[in-house]
Amino acid sequence: MKESSDIEPVRDSFLPYGRQFIDQEDIQAVINVLKSDYLTTGPEIHRFEKRIAEYVGAKYAVAFSNGTAALHAACFAAGIQQDDEVITTPLTFAASANCVLYQGGNPVFADIDEQTYNLDPEEVRKKITSKTKAMIPVDFTGQPVCLDKIIEIAKEHDLVVIEDAAHALGSTYKGKKVGSISDMTMFSFHPVKQITTGEGGMITTNHKEYYEKLVQFRSHGITRDREKLMNDHGPWYYEMQHLGFNYRMTDIQAALGNSQLNKLDRFIFRRREIAIMYQKAFKDMDEVILPLQGNDGQSSWHLFILRFKSKKLFVDRKTIYTELTKQNIGVNVHYIPVYLFPYYQQLGYQQGLCPVAEKVYEEMITLPLHPSMTDEDVQDVITAVKKVIQKYSTNKGIK
Incomplete structure (x- = not known):
């Protein structure tokens, strides 16, 4: 030899x-924010969320500091609690399972299809128990999982589908953009992904109740919505209503994301x-x-x-x-x-x-x-x- x-x-x-692919347009977008009044939560985030939602065809989009934070928030919004089971694939980055552990749940690993490398729906069926609360299918390498069968199984067993589409921004399934189909879909904007915000993530959803929970969870569980307050001491008043996290994206990141979206x-x-x-x-x-x-x-x-x-x-x-x-x-x-x-x-x-x-x-x-x-x-x-x-x-x- x-x-x-x-x-x-x-x-x-x-x-x-x-x-990553970064050009002068991207650099200028970040510089513009650095010269503005907003560095953390500002207009660039809202614009980025709106544009991602429109791009994938979803009603809502919520930006996060990274994809892992977004998955954690989705598990919270889905109601994952202590000892709940969530079925996912083993052939993924650790975050797809770790997010379940963060909520006190138990990841359950189902085997993959040997040709597509995505979750095998029949293997998913075998793993469902009375404790199963959700599924986290992963669009491995950008190839959409068999969503028809996954959603069919979810409806049969009243499960929430949190699609991990960290690899799949711009992918389509039966003519529909990934991000418009599952209960919640996560995208990642890490530098090696389709577009980058440095670090960043997004959840898209068509469900208003999930959207509201996601927004509150990313900001310490705090709300200023007057209709949701249990008390109201005045216009300055806000409430922490559950244990959330500081998972907010910055306007600096979102400005880069908006520029990247153009490409x-x-x-x-x-x-x-x-x-x-x-x-x-x-x-x-x-x-x-x-x-x-x-x-x-x-x-x-x-x-x-x-x-x-x-x-x-x-x-x-x-x-x-x-x-x-x-x-x-x-x-x-x-x-x-x-x-x-x-x-x-x-x-x-x-x-x-x-x-x-x-x-x-x-x-x-x-x-x-x-x-x-x-x-x-x-x-x-x-x-x-x-x-x-x-x-x-x-x-x-x-x-």
Whole structure:
């Protein structure tokens, strides 16, 4: 076997798997706020919320300091309490399950569909008990979960659907924008997402009661609404009516978000272009499995993931990962199944709980995908992947 150093890097500079795209318009938008009277909660937040709601086709949108805070608020609005169960996927960032723990509830992990990597609705059915209160399906990589079946199950069992669409701003399901379908939908504006506010999150909903709870929860559980006050000492008076948190977004963040929104469709178009280039390049390679896009949804392509077939390669995924990084290709792995973390193991979750998710995790590598990539960058990734596979393939004659 040849050593890793035998492969010369395809590029001199490092290409990250994800990266924000910031231009002068974005910078000027932030500067304008810094010169204004509002830095924290001001008009930019209300404008950003209104524009996101209009973009996805929802009645309401509530901005938060980050996506995790938004998920926590959604669990509160859904009424998640001590010992309630909430079903979610293990193949996600920890926040999708942690938000349940914050409310004293218990995350219940259902296995995934091996082709879409999203929650398998039939596996969800198996996990429902008398304690189940909600579901948190995740639109993994931007591919919408099978919402028809998820919502059907939710209606049968009177469950709240909190859609984790951190990856899926701009994705559609049966012609409708993600964010307009579930009871509540969370979007993230972390720098590697479709648009960024630095850190930030949003919940969209069509339910007024959820909207009002979300707004109050993000600001210490405080209200100034005269109609909701239990007492009224005067025009200065406000009440803390439940235990909320300081989860507010700033006007600085929202100004960046508003500027980024002007470019969102262009960003998504470029992401889809890159995904198509990858699909064409790898479609005939027997050593990898391409992501499958369902017929009902159109992804906005937050991530592009290849699965490397262990039976077609004589090295493990770790070696492939290491080789690609030596090519200056910034690959990543999304995600370690949540219940395999030490904290969750201490809570009693055990390996083997979701065998499909565990199998898929062992084979996954995330390739770079962000709108600032040039066609040359994409070709570098393709060349590096093919070089590494050719080195370690059990097949012969790879081109």
